[in-house]
Amino acid sequence: MVAPATVTAVITGAAGCTVQPADGEGGGRSPVRIELPSGTPSAPRASGGGVGAQPGGPDGTPGGTPGGRPAGTPGAAERARVLWSRGDSGRDVRELQARLRQVAWLFHGPTGLYDEPTEKAVRGFQGRRGLPPTGRTDSATWRRLVAMTREPGTWELYLMGGQPADDPDPRCRSGRVLCISKSSRTLRWMIGGRTVTTLPVRFGSEYTPTREGVFRVYWKSRDHVSTLYDSPMPYAMFFSGGQAVHYSPDFAARGYGGTSHGCVNVRDERAIAALYEQVRDGDKVVVHW
Template identity: 70%
Template sequence: MRTAMAALVAAVAVGGCTVQAPQGDGKGPVRIELPEDSSALSASPRADDGKPGAAPTKAAPEVLLAPGDRGRDVRELQARLRQVAWIFEGPTGTYDEATEEAVKGFQGKRGLPRTGETDTVTWRRLLRMTHEPGRWELYLMGGQPAAAPDPRCLTGRVLCISKSSRTLRWMVDGRTVTTAAVRFGSEYTPTREGVFRVYWKSRHHVSTLYDSPMPYAMFFSGGQAVHYSADFAARGYGGASHGCVNVRDEAVIAELFQEVRDGDKVVVYW
């Protein structure tokens, strides 16, 4: 039965030593002991024909994470895979096809079954080869926990955008519907702070000033808009906008573009 790593893989026994792993719930480490060899033989007293002395059979290692899973544990897996050059983007926190292929590659290189799922044997091998990722490694491509919403975001329909956590919340009547990682303008072209309104939406917009695409643009202050950025998706925080609020997840911004209406509030705060 699959178990969340935040609860299961807080400490792994390796060669008699205990390796600490971070916790996602902030409650401190939970100590568990995995078998020294999770593929250890599970002896059966009888063969299928009922005769004693049957050869033992191998128990399948427990699956910890698998394609489709999301969350902080997936983010740690991706960060560790990035350390050993099996994945080159993210972490994103979503166990997607790229993560599955990276796990398969890591497993095949070490003679493990290429399942693409992260089981106890795969996880232990990865732990031995990597260090515990810090906050920057975990959130290298964005997606850090969203800051508490500004009080001005708690009523109505609001794009609530925090510069400190570099996140956007789409909120309706005080309830967070969607969150997304965002980046802002540079020191020389800063994103304005304050309370604004969406005054124009342009699905296939191209900047006339910079001759650059701004898909799913939702303008809120002059030429500044919330929009998808392929550059942000590829480079993360290695770049900056010209004042716009860049979103790196195209699926998220496409959904937001459908939901947000002209006149909806935009709050940009630190």
């Protein structure tokens, strides 16, 4: 039981958690820029189709040969070879989308699905480059895009979530636990050492960090609203002062382009609504790297 004075302090503190916004050529507004943490490994380079291949010259082609045509310059058949098109999915499509974001032709995702916005972005990029505006990513389009961009890091590939979860912390292997990993930006809901569900999450900024350690859910508030910032915190499950796990519409819209004031933001409203019904007061919360 929390003393009345403590409850008052807790509720006041809970209001201190809300969204903070993050600080080319292209088809419109400036893209979200992601500051990669020191030591973050690059995403693995995909094999086949030239994915991740680095060009030798400023136009994406290697140096010349005695035959007259520059070495590696594709013929008509190679230029027409389609690598990905609408309906395709996978890690390679994520990289395509991440590179399109770097040059401000795409503003959603990466999702890993070659959808209508991706097709439109590719068509726009092709038209600006003087390439046939098919909306399909062929070899010539890919080489030009690679020449203009850098290889995306892990956070860029999983900007909207979906990054594979790392192994659970040993403290999460017993009981009912919200096991939250800062390194993979995931929340595992675990019961008796078994993972029931996994959700992408984001955290506070370096100035308002999400606290690490072992905590307990001490208060649930389904339709909570921050009293300091007048911002909604639906499905809030408070575990440390004003810090809570809760749904964030901003995360759903912008991905990792923003941060909280210390809360653990969830982007999937349906998933956290289901999680909220399962979690009880007193359940353990482990926040770790």
